[in-house]
Amino acid sequence: MQHNSDTISEIAPECAPVVGAWVEGSERPELNVVDIGFIPLTDCASVVMAHLLGFDQKYGVRFNLIKEPSWAVVRDKLVAGDLHAAQALYGLVYGVHMGIGGPRKNMALLMTLSHNGQAISLSNELRDKKVSNGTALARLIAKRERCYTFAQTFPTGTHAMWLYYWLAAHGIHPFQDIKTIVVPPPQMVSNMRIGNMDGACMGEPWNQRLIADNIGFTVATSQSIWPDHPEKVLAASADFVARYPRTARATICAILEASRWIDASPLNRSKTAEAIAAKAYVNTDTDVIRSRMIGQYENGLGKRWTDAHAMRFYNDGQVNYPYLSDGMWFLTQHRRWGMLKGEIDYLGIARQINQIDLYRQAAEIAKVPLPTSPMRSATLMDGVVWNGENPQAYLEQFKIRA
Secondary structure, eight states: OOOOHHHHHHHOGGGOOOTTTTOOGGGSOSOSEEEEEEOSSGGGHHHHHHHHTTHHHHTTOEEEEEEOSOHHHHHHHHHHTSOSEEEEEHHHHHHHHHTOSSOOOOEEEEEEOOBSOEEEEEEHHHHHTTOOSHHHHHHHHHTTSSOOEEEESOTTSHHHHHHHHHHHHTTOOTTTTSEEEEOOGGGHHHHHHTTSOSEEEEETTHHHHHHHTTSEEEEEEHHHHSTTOBOEEEEEEHHHHHHOHHHHHHHHHHHHHHHHHHHTOHHHHHHHHHHHTSTTTTOSOHHHHHHHHTTEEEOSSSOEEEOTTOOBSOTTTTTTSOOHHHHHHHHHHHHHTTSSOSOOOHHHHHHHHBOHHHHHHHHHHHTOOOOSOSOOOEEOTTSOEEOSSOHHHHHHTOSSOO
16 A cells, blocks of 8 residues: 655655665665555554654665454465465464464564453343343343344454453353354444444454444443453464564564654654544544544543543554563463363463563564563452463463463
């Protein structure tokens, strides 16, 4: 996808590309063009803006951005080598590496692209049945009046894990008490409109689009499940990183710069919303993207608030570091729901996938702060603490599991 050179000056006059800043001699990227897949979601922003603001050129590459229709297509193209890299669901990368949810291939997680900013939405039919929270939903499902259907976007992905975790925290077994289906993000609104599902977990701006179109409402944000949770990542195959390490590093550098620019001010976020709303990217109204991107939420039931854990792209580099504990958490949930069998080396697998050393090199070049540890701690909605120290003990404390 091409962009007019005027776009850069229109979005951010101070960010005209500095071509060739760190592309000389033996450090020059092996490739001139990097094919990067993305899904039309708000959190594709840092990948798109790295291109529109010319940060890719600054590091000696040009992003060829390719809009994909579903996460399954992203997976298949990464496995086949038809994409060099892609915006991807965290759990998708781990699922492919572990051979669950599709073909197996050794994968590389180059950086985290975003934290927070997803949601679980319910249909207006459930609103009319006086369901406005998880407790009321559990009571309705327990009546067994009919089978309720919930959608997520990919079997091993983040939306599936947020949905299952939230349901289980309210006593609803996601594989026994309801039916779950897979629906690509851009198709969520139309599927709920025609009644194919009663609820879904998806990325923005599609939860806000449901409210704007008076189709559904937000019952929970993903950040209410896990504040500052990892969400989308920059994924590639391990083969790509081994063959083109300098290209991979330059790509990380460019997206780090874009991430920092987006989070630098509310104005930059607003400009980003306007840019990615275009038909070539998310293809929706700017206001539908902007509201939640700047942290202004409504739930469709009359409640409005400023979310302290809205979508973040940088946060002084805390967003982008590929924490090992983040990847390990997804492995615990894949085991919890029966996708992985037997004992696994949680830390060893995370070290294989998450490219800590490559990311550190890129962060130092782009002057992005690094955390003191590759592990971090979080308290989830049910009060359970995750820190990566004892994954098996963490897993065993869940009463609802496969």
